[in-house]
Amino acid sequence: MKNKFNRRGFIGIAAMAGAGAAFGGLPQWSFAGLQDGKPAILGGEKAYTAGFASWPVFDTTEEQALISVLKSGKWGRLDGPILAEFEKTYADLNGASHCLGVSSGTAALTTILGALGIGPGDEVVIPVYTFIATYNVVVLNYALPILVDTDIETFQMDVxxxxxxVTAQTKAIxxxxxxxxxxxxDALMRLxxxxxxxxxxxxxxAHLAEWKGKKVGNxxxxGAFSFQSSKNLNCAEGGAVLTNDAGFARTCYTFHNQGQGGTGTSYGTGLGTRATNLRLTEFQGSLLLAQMTRLQRQVETRTENANYLTELLADIPGIEPAKWYPGTTRSAYxxxxxxxxxxxxxxxxxxxFVDALNAEGIPCDPGYGQMNRDAYVTGLASNSHYLRMYGEKAMKEWLERNQCPQNDTLTGEQSLWFFQTMLLGTRENMEQIAEAIRKIQKYxxxxxxA
Structure with a gap:
């Protein structure tokens, strides 16, 4: 089955499946006769009938935060104090020394690669199982993205x-x-x-995910983070760079601010030889501070429900939740x-199976596909700029290097997702999801x- 899933589709489903009502309430699920009734796809009663509330969760906290910035007349990074407050708060929350707010998660990755000076002739090793932005930021620098196969049991890059x-041309993993x-x-750091x-x-x-009790990104x-509207912490569009290297933090700031290291407006040309504008605004900083007031509680709810759902699914043959590496102490889910x-x-x-589950009112999707086989990616081998820089032989070899058989198996017939908002409900909801799957298995x- 061809994967038709994309970010716009995800946002739409996330909005439909959001577990927080506009002013903070949680939806109530309605299931009846799951074990004995026919699946909805066969004409039985729909398992979920109450309808999903919206995401994100917000209330007057966000409203007041936005109005405060509006009335201040200081709306941008170079004018106001709010973004700096967010950066310090987010750095402290993650145990990092430095945080730089930027305009998106893609911008965070772009800033990092820009600060590293990644460019033509360089290679960057990335997983094949990821959102296309991970690939795009490499290609925008005219470097070669080297796609690595998936550890099928964890959905993660096989280290x-x-x-x-890795080759002599590899400049980042x-x-x-x-x-x-x-x-x-641990394996990545050893590498x-x-x-x-x-x-x-x-x-x-991965907001607030942990490895051996330490937040990822450290x-x-x-580390690059996204605050796009589907994310667990969001301000519609936004991102952040975390680092514990003071020098690298300064370089990132300079790169994202047109090569200018200061916090005010300058008419000079700046430092380095290339840069851009990837600044976050005061409005987004204020939204993020407001959203963070409920972030920890949401993380705890997702964790509790996900752990319970995993216990329930363990009793259903053929449903295998993604495994964790031993060092994982928290998933952001x-x-x-x-x-x-x-x-x-x-x-x-x-x-x-997906059709049947969706018919029950439970959003589910195959997720990412086979990036290395998609025309958007394979077309790079015939891109005129890449042919000029690398040559036809090297680009053909690049295509051959990007074979990922485990990912082909995972994405071709196995991988499925539930969305983060579905984990903000109750323990009963998790029981109902499991019962709906059992009903489908029975029929x-x-x-x-059909």
Whole structure:
């Protein structure tokens, strides 16, 4: 089944499936007769009938924060104090020395690569199982993105294969804490120490996730976070760079501020040889401070519900939640990722399983696809700029290097997601999700023939 999922689709589903009402209430689920009734896709009663509330959760806290900035007349980074307050608060929350607010998660990655001077001839090692932004920031610098296969049980980048992908041209290794669960950080840091190559954490989905009790984004040279509207902490569009390297923090600030290191307006040309404007605004900083007042409580709720759901799903053959590496002490659960093994559902295809679950009123999606096989990515091999820089032979070899058979299996027939907002409900909701899956499993043969 071709994966038709994209970020716009995710935002739409997240908005539909959001578990916080506009002023903070949680939806009530309504299930009836799950064990004995037919699945909705076969004409039975829909498992979920109450309808989903919206995301994000907000109340007068956000309203007052925005009005305060509006009335101040100081709306931008170079004018007001709010963004600096957010940066200090977010750095402290994550145990980091420095935080730089930027205009998106993509901008955070762009800033980091810009500060590193990544450019033509360089290679950046990234996972194949990730949102396209991880790839885009490399290509925008005319560097080569080297796609690494997936550890199928964890959905994370296979570090052993990442090590094999390193060459003399590798200038950064950029793992993604996909779904909000940490990648294999200890193995990645050993790889970084062994090769002398900086580790850049794409933590855009991983707000407050932890490895051995320490927040992600603190292990490599820098970490990138996103505050886009589907994220667990959001201001519609925004991002942040975390780092514990004071010099690198200054370089990142300079890069994101047109090469100018100061906090005021300047008519000079700045430092370095290239930079851009990726500044966050005071409005977004104020929204983030307001959203952070409920972030910890939401994290705890997701964790409790996800852990309970995992216990329940353990009793259903063919449903395998993504495993954690031993050092993980907390997932952000931006996504609840699991594998669907159709042999335990009488051969019912993943596509029909998703249709049946969606028919019950439970949003579920296959998620990311086979990036390395998509025309958007493979077309790079015939891009005129890349052919001029690297040559036709090198670009053909690049295509061959990007074979990812484990990811093909995972994304082709197994991977599924629930969304973070679904984990903000009650324990009963988790029981109802599991019961709905059992109902589909019981009627899998009939659904397959429908």
């Amino acid at each position: 052993k294969k990442a090590e094999a992908a 950029m793992p993604v804490h996909i779904g909000g669960t940490p990648a294999d950080i 970084g120490e062994k090769t002398g190559i900086p580790i850049i954490e794409d933590a855009c989905q 292990f490599g040279l820098a 931006h996504l609840y990722m699991f594998r669907y093994l159709k042999e335990h559902f009488h051969g019912l295809s993943r596509g029909k 899998a043969k009939q659904i397959a023939k």
